Amino acid sequence: MSSNHNIVSVSGGKDSTATLLVAIALEAPNLQAVFADTGNEHEQTYEYLDYLQQVTGVPIRRVKADFSRQIAGKRRFIETKWREQGIPESTVLAALEVLQPTGNPFLDLCIWKGRFPSRKAQFCTMELKRDPMLEQVVIPLLDSGNMIMSWQGVRADESINRRHLPECDEVGGGLFNYRPILKWDVPAVFEAHRYMGVKPNPLYSQGMGRVGCMPCINCRKDELREISMRFPDVIDRIDRWERVVQQASKYGAATFFAGSNAKHPSGSIKGLPAIEVMEIASIRKAVEWSKTARGGIQYDLLSAAQDASACSSAYGLCDSEWQPVNMIESAA
Numbered sequence: 001m002s003s004n005h006n007i008v009s010v011s012g013g014k015d016s017t018a019t020l021l022v023a024i025a026l027e028a029p030n031l032q033a034v035f036a037d038t039g040n041e042h043e044q045t046y047e048y049l050d051y052l053q054q055v056t057g058v059p060i061r062r063v064k065a066d067f068s069r070q071i072a073g074k075r076r077f078i079e080t081k082w083r084e085q086g087i088p089e090s091t092v093l094a095a096l097e098v099l100q101p102t103g104n105p106f107l108d109l110c111i112w113k114g115r116f117p118s119r120k121a122q123f124c125t126m127e128l129k130r131d132p133m134l135e136q137v138v139i140p141l142l143d144s145g146n147m148i149m150s151w152q153g154v155r156a157d158e159s160i161n162r163r164h165l166p167e168c169d170e171v172g173g174g175l176f177n178y179r180p181i182l183k184w185d186v187p188a189v190f191e192a193h194r195y196m197g198v199k200p201n202p203l204y205s206q207g208m209g210r211v212g213c214m215p216c217i218n219c220r221k222d223e224l225r226e227i228s229m230r231f232p233d234v235i236d237r238i239d240r241w242e243r244v245v246q247q248a249s250k251y252g253a254a255t256f257f258a259g260s261n262a263k264h265p266s267g268s269i270k271g272l273p274a275i276e277v278m279e280i281a282s283i284r285k286a287v288e289w290s291k292t293a294r295g296g297i298q299y300d301l302l303s304a305a306q307d308a309s310a311c312s313s314a315y316g317l318c319d320s321e322w323q324p325v326n327m328i329e330s331a332a
């Protein structure tokens with residue numbers, strides 16, 4: 001029998017948690033919380049989701065993207081097309097060696113693409129968050145004739161894109177968006193936690209400006225410094241991932257932060273030999289840069305003043321309380 005469903009996308013961040021708390025306070029019927037697990041979350045976020053489920057009594061469904069099919073397709077492509085294109089056999093063999101699903105959605109996505117996402121090619125939000133939610137939760141419910149109210153924890157003061165969103169709109173096919181905290185400021189979000197007796201994700205009290213991927217490809221300089229000091233294992237993991245994705249790359253280079261946009265004093269890293277790219281733009285170099293003050297050689301934030309909305313869609317899929325950055329190495 002068809003019915004109305006209220007679905008809250010939770011990330012473990014404060015805004016989506018506050019949205020869930022509003023839905024609980026309003027006694028939304030058929031309430032379901034859904035978490036799209038990117039595989040690049042901090043352990044404390046997984047623990048927080050367990051806590052949130054237990055303290056609210058609302059089950060949190062976990063969904064995950066699976067790129068096994070795409071990786072198998074990429075293997076076939078490499079075996080034929082790369083060889084036809086004259087890509088060195090050592091590069092072909094290196095890529096084939098790592099083109100195996102690991103079960104970690106973030107890493108598998110990057111292995112499939114042969115690169116990490118970047119601000120200009122931010123495929124992570126859609127591939128890791130939007131699509132699994134749609135395919136595994138939203139579409140099956142709609143196909144069964146249900147109506148869905150999708151509760152989104154976005155706030156107007158987060159970005160220009162979000163400033164002009166309506167509080168409620170109809171997508172079509174029985175799907176509606178509802179943004180109950182659109183006009184809220186940050187203190188109101190934390191007040192909702194206090195009022196409902198729910199603790200915020202502890203990562204906020206550990207120097208993190210946002211909760212979601214750790215790190216996010218758009219993380220702030222100061223946040224990267226905090227991550228490296230408090231959670232060095234996270235940097236070690238990204239370092240390992242860089243080596244794997246580098247191997248899957250046709251160009252032999254893949255860095256977590258720089259994407260294809262990073263530059264250094266002589267221009268874009270795009271045309272540089274792979275070894276040089278890895279030397280100047282790896283996660284380890286980004287961490288070094290994050291610890292620099294003004295003066296001397298330093299990296300700078302290319303887009304600190306740009307619209308913060310580029311990270312996440314307007315649907316609140318990524319908690320985006322940050323200023324997006326790309327790394328540019330420049331002489332001070």
Ligand code: SF4
Nearest residue numbers: 124212213216217318
């Ligand atoms: S934009 Fe950041 S938080 Fe969102 S999926 Fe990409 S890396 Fe993760």
